[in-house]
Amino acid sequence: MxxxxxxxYTQLRADLAARDRSLREKVMSLEEAAGFVQDGMKVGIGGxxxxxxxxxxxxxIIRQRRQDLSCSRCIVSTDGDLLFGSxxxxxxxxxWFAQGILWGxxxxxxxxxxxxxxxxxxxxxxxxxxxxxxxxxxxxxxxMRAMLGSDVMRQRPEAKPIDCPFTxxxxxxxxxxxxxxxxxHVQRCDAYGxxxxxxxxxxxxxxxxxxxxxxxTTERIVSNDxxxxxxxxTKIPFFCVDAVVEVPYGAAPHECFGIYExxxxxxxxxxxxxxxxxxxxxxxxxxxxxxxPKSWNEYLALxxxxxLLEASQLGRSIYND
Amino acid sequence: xxxxxxxxxxxTLAILASRQLKDGQVVFAGVGTPLLAATLAQQLRCxxxxxxxxxxxxxAFVEAGKLPPSTNDQRCTKRANMVLGSADVLLLxxxxxxxxxxxxxxxxxxxxxxxSSFIGDPAAPKTRLPGTGGGNDISxxxxxxxxxxxxxxxFVENVDFxxxxxxxxxxxxxxxxxxxAGGMFRVITELAVFGFDERSRRMKVLxxxxxxxxxxxxxxxxxxxxxxxxxxxxxPPTSHELQILRQLDPDRLFTA
Numbered sequence: 001m002x003x004x005x006x007x008x009y010t011q012l013r014a015d016l017a018a019r020d021r022s023l024r025e026k027v028m029s030l031e032e033a034a035g036f037v038q039d040g041m042k043v044g045i046g047g048x049x050x051x052x053x054x055x056x057x058x059x060x061i062i063r064q065r066r067q068d069l070s071c072s073r074c075i076v077s078t079d080g081d082l083l084f085g086s087x088x089x090x091x092x093x094x095x096w097f098a099q100g101i102l103w104g105x106x107x108x109x110x111x112x113x114x115x116x117x118x119x120x121x122x123x124x125x126x127x128x129x130x131x132x133x134x135x136x137x138x139x140x141x142x143x144m145r146a147m148l149g150s151d152v153m154r155q156r157p158e159a160k161p162i163d164c165p166f167t168x169x170x171x172x173x174x175x176x177x178x179x180x181x182x183x184x185h186v187q188r189c190d191a192y193g194x195x196x197x198x199x200x201x202x203x204x205x206x207x208x209x210x211x212x213x214x215x216x217t218t219e220r221i222v223s224n225d226x227x228x229x230x231x232x233x234t235k236i237p238f239f240c241v242d243a244v245v246e247v248p249y250g251a252a253p254h255e256c257f258g259i260y261e262x263x264x265x266x267x268x269x270x271x272x273x274x275x276x277x278x279x280x281x282x283x284x285x286x287x288x289x290x291x292x293p294k295s296w297n298e299y300l301a302l303x304x305x306x307x308l309l310e311a312s313q314l315g316r317s318i319y320n321d
Numbered sequence: 322x323x324x325x326x327x328x329x330x331x332x333t334l335a336i337l338a339s340r341q342l343k344d345g346q347v348v349f350a351g352v353g354t355p356l357l358a359a360t361l362a363q364q365l366r367c368x369x370x371x372x373x374x375x376x377x378x379x380x381a382f383v384e385a386g387k388l389p390p391s392t393n394d395q396r397c398t399k400r401a402n403m404v405l406g407s408a409d410v411l412l413l414x415x416x417x418x419x420x421x422x423x424x425x426x427x428x429x430x431x432x433x434x435x436x437s438s439f440i441g442d443p444a445a446p447k448t449r450l451p452g453t454g455g456g457n458d459i460s461x462x463x464x465x466x467x468x469x470x471x472x473x474x475x476f477v478e479n480v481d482f483x484x485x486x487x488x489x490x491x492x493x494x495x496x497x498x499x500x501x502a503g504g505m506f507r508v509i510t511e512l513a514v515f516g517f518d519e520r521s522r523r524m525k526v527l528x529x530x531x532x533x534x535x536x537x538x539x540x541x542x543x544x545x546x547x548x549x550x551x552x553x554x555x556x557p558p559t560s561h562e563l564q565i566l567r568q569l570d571p572d573r574l575f576t577a
Contacts, residue, residue: 048376048407049393074407075393075454096454101352102390102574105451113449120449122438124457125375126415129408145415146461149498151483152453155443161499170499199395200377202407257395264390318395 006140007178013138015212021239025191030060030296033215033243036181037061037069043089044132044179044211045073047251048202050100050262053079054183056250056296057217062086063290072177074128074203077254078267081108081274085282086290090118093177095125103271111278124152127159127174132203134176135210141173148172182211184236185250187259188220189227193241196233199257199318208236215243217250219259249300249308260315263307328558330470330511331576333530335361335566336558338423338468338509346420347371349413349459352392353575354468355423356383357566364565371402373419375455377410379403385568388575392455411455414462417502422459426469426508428480431523431544433487433505435460435467436480443482453484460485464506471510471541478544488522495522512538514555518547525549531557 007015034057037043043061047053058079061069071083072093080097083089085108097120098106112118123131124147134142141160147153148161148170160173184204189195195216197204208214214236221244227234250256253263253270273281293299300308328336331354338358342348344367350359356372360383363370372381376393380402383389389396398404413419427450428436437456441447459465465487469475487505488495495504504522508515514528525547526538531554539546570576 049391051393096452098451110449122452124453125455126411126458146458149486149489149500152457200404
């Protein structure tokens, strides 16, 4: 098992110093932004489970046939299936990996982990959070009190139990996680990458600070004046961000808080298909929804107008009362 | 209208589990039965119950008929007091703000350890399960209620893998592992309500569900059970409890 592959602090600082952090427009297409993700990279994925998944960016990375990615996310849903099933990732760091609690176990994850040698590296949910936070803070580890005594800890030699130098208590040190690139989907940002997140923010702020590059996809690009009217809503500052891509319904078929809920008919059909045959079912799904459409809009059209509208009605209803 | 004599095992779980909660408590709930039971308790007896979800929600009031599909969806935030980052809501457990952690379980052992990671040898697993999520954090840092189906293959002497620690190997082993706070408080099944012995930390039956015998509980359990000296029989679900529960989950997502 590997040591935690910590990047030396001086290297981390040098990488950041070399980034162009000026106030400049970064708007580009999905195709262009995918250029930040190269084979073998560590990719941090924002959102959680079926929420604010940067699905359009994942879709584009899979279409461009990236390989050997090591992906991390606090909780993985069908995005994990698709990354394993397409061959884009061979390693996923997370705390929970299935399509969603409504559907039981993911046969796709099981197939790839049990018989194909792909790695699902399990940490507790807080463990993933403390790893991103340490990465975002510029320290090599953080202490925590969960995972001690469990086999989750015993499986992770990268985590070090210690006796606290102040109190003598047992604590667990978890190593920083600094992804090469983070993919984060938000409700709105400006052309510079000042990103506003409504509702649940999950681990996205720590992830953005920890990563060496950040690709933002957004439901809407708004003016910098709009951002400046409500700076308290800005959760990710522009100087963390390297690419801005406007992608309406960019988390589909998952949800984006206040705009659309998960597209459950599509999700149900997907799960049925891939769990019936995790190889052929997945291949057919990828062909139809990932490789054949000419654009993200064509992909949305395949999900269907009714689904999109229904999910939108439910999504916006959070603001009705 | 509501037939109090006909109810499913899942409904029993949700109702008996809800009775374990007290008004004013801060409860960290998983999706499914725990969320339902906590919401049921809020509506029936505990208006001051505060529900936390690992997605980052503090103080949710889930809407009847609009149950969230996970604890990370926008529905979890309905009428909440606050939304936080998910690491920060988990850190509330570590600081000690949470009275009860409330989860489902796939496999449990005599010391209340839960496995949701591997069936068989973790190096070459027969089945790779979804993993801990926040389960390990919750069970490491607060008092736990677990609501789960009672089957012999789920109630085993020692779990294949400790995903979420109970009392580990019993006695003081939990504290000695670096977990001085919390521990298993109750396990609720469709057959009985369980607690844990103060010293040995082994599971024991506190109350039988109506119509269930000691033998039936033992026969469905993969290890020798102790029975509390003050063993009682639980009151069956009332028609009022069933009525509210069925309003919460009209589509039977979690109570089929």
